[in-house]
Amino acid sequence: RNAIGVQTASDASINGDQEEHDLCNWDELKFSFIPTDYMYVMKCSSGESAFSQGHLTRYGNVELSPSSGVLNYGQGLLEGLKAYRGDDNRIRLFRPEQNALRMQMGAERMCMPSPTAEQFVSSIKQTALANKRWIPPPGKGSLYIRPLLLGTGPILGVAPSPEYTFLAYASPVGNYFNGPMHFSVEDKVYRAIPGGTGGIKSITNYSPIYKALTQAKAKGFTDAIFLDAATGKNIEEATACNIFVVKGNVISTPPIAGTILPGITRKSIIEVASWLGYQIEERAIPLEELINVDEAFCTGTAIAIKPVGSVTYQGQRVEYKTGEGTVSEKLRRTLTGIQTGRIEDTMGWVVEI
Ligand code: COI
Numbered sequence: 385r386n387a388i389g390v391q392t393a394s395d396a397s398i399n400g401d402q403e404e405h406d407l408c409n410w411d412e413l414k415f416s417f418i419p420t421d422y423m424y425v426m427k428c429s430s431g432e433s434a435f436s437q438g439h440l441t442r443y444g445n446v447e448l449s450p451s452s453g454v455l456n457y458g459q460g461l462l463e464g465l466k467a468y469r470g471d472d473n474r475i476r477l478f479r480p481e482q483n484a485l486r487m488q489m490g491a492e493r494m495c496m497p498s499p500t501a502e503q504f505v506s507s508i509k510q511t512a513l514a515n516k517r518w519i520p521p522p523g524k525g526s527l528y529i530r531p532l533l534l535g536t537g538p539i540l541g542v543a544p545s546p547e548y549t550f551l552a553y554a555s556p557v558g559n560y561f562n563g564p565m566h567f568s569v570e571d572k573v574y575r576a577i578p579g580g581t582g583g584i585k586s587i588t589n590y591s592p593i594y595k596a597l598t599q600a601k602a603k604g605f606t607d608a609i610f611l612d613a614a615t616g617k618n619i620e621e622a623t624a625c626n627i628f629v630v631k632g633n634v635i636s637t638p639p640i641a642g643t644i645l646p647g648i649t650r651k652s653i654i655e656v657a658s659w660l661g662y663q664i665e666e667r668a669i670p671l672e673e674l675i676n677v678d679e680a681f682c683t684g685t686a687i688a689i690k691p692v693g694s695v696t697y698q699g700q701r702v703e704y705k706t707g708e709g710t711v712s713e714k715l716r717r718t719l720t721g722i723q724t725g726r727i728e729d730t731m732g733w734v735v736e737i
Contacts, residue, residue: 407517410524413558415686419443420527422514423553424507428497430537430546435499438507440514443553453535453545460587461490461533464685465648466526466557467512467737469519470725475512477735478723480505482648487533490584495544496533503550504531509737511552518556522724525558528686532587560624560686561606564693564706567622568605569671570596571697574613575620576643582620583642590623597623609695611671612643618668625684626650627692629669629677630711639666649683649719652733656718662711671697679704681712689716 408418426438453459463483468476484504491498499507511529512519519527531552535545573596576582581589593610600608609627612618620638621627626647628637635657640646654664674680680692691706691713707713721727722734 408556410520410556413520413525413556415528415557415560417555418518420515420518420554420556422511423551424511426499426503426507426550427536428548428550433497435497435503435548435550438499438503438550440510446549446551448536449538451538451540453537453539454587456539457535457542458586458588459494459496459535459545461487461494461496462585462587463487463531464585465508465529465531466685466723467519467529467554468526468724469522471522472725473522474725475516475519475737476723476725477508477512477737479648479652479733480508480735482651483508483531486585486646486648487531490586491533493581493584494586496535496548498533499550505735507531507550507552509735511554512737515554518554520556520558525556527554528557529554557686560684560688561690564691565606565622565682566604566693567607567609567695568600568603569619569695569697570600570608570610571616572596573610575610575623577613578642580643583640583644583646585645589645593623605696612668617670619671619674620644622682625682625687625690627669628653628681628683628712629673630679630681631677633661634663634665635711636665636667636669638669647683647685649685649688652719653683653689653715655731656715656722657711660714660718675700675702677704679706679710679712681715689719 422440423443425441426435428435465483481501484501488498508529534549536549537545537547539545575593596608607622609622610620612620621644628635638644658664674695682690692704693706694701694703722729
């Protein structure tokens, strides 16, 4: 057992290479957790500032000190990225170094040491390959890899943890949502505040909006759109995805200014859209502008790109174009084509493993 109490995999055969396509019903994959074979663990011990050599271990529960920083004070970050199986049966990751850099930025904000980009990317490659048999067949989904950076050392006073653990586990996933998204607008609960942690993937960014999300779902919406806390006038993002609006040839999205998560799909879509000839604007988007746009769509690693079917605010519902012929469909085809190897990657975004 290592310091966080996980069994190491020294005696286990890492059989990720074995192809087993009847492991689960690939046609019924949703965005829900299915345990896989291995996870990756790496530690930064007390008094050290760097992570030591990590290793793969059998997937399983971890043992944590009840006084760990993450359990008591929420000192933790998450990431999310996917491994895709292409029609050519090759396995590809999409811009994993971007997740590494975002984890480093978040770690700096949360007073945590972080793995180097090399350590991070290597851990992701190893996790994907060790769980290769869980990467769905082409067109059925992907293997979602969830890296975590956690304050696992014991601490009673409010202060950074004396010890940290990096973990990466994986689950095969299908769509996060089926069909277009239908949003309500949340104008009482704010997801992020200026100077807060909305711009990093802190684990503490999600559960504070469960109440708003649960209420939106109870009313039949897929999700809620959050507004900026400073003025309450501009749209920011949904619970776990960035938002774009389309009017004619112009695609707009709220700017990255500390309260919006710098999504890697967001960033990639901005580049893809400009190659495809659209004009891109990163600017404040007033809520009332949603009445006048042709389309809206969301981006995120988990959801990829999803069209917005409607937005409802104070009883007024606005509907948007979705499906064939839309801008978001064109962008979705191009991005997923690059991710799965159907479209040539001229940007060096894809990492084949
Ligand atoms: C992702 O898109 O990977 C996310 O991190 C959203 C998630 C919290 C489900």
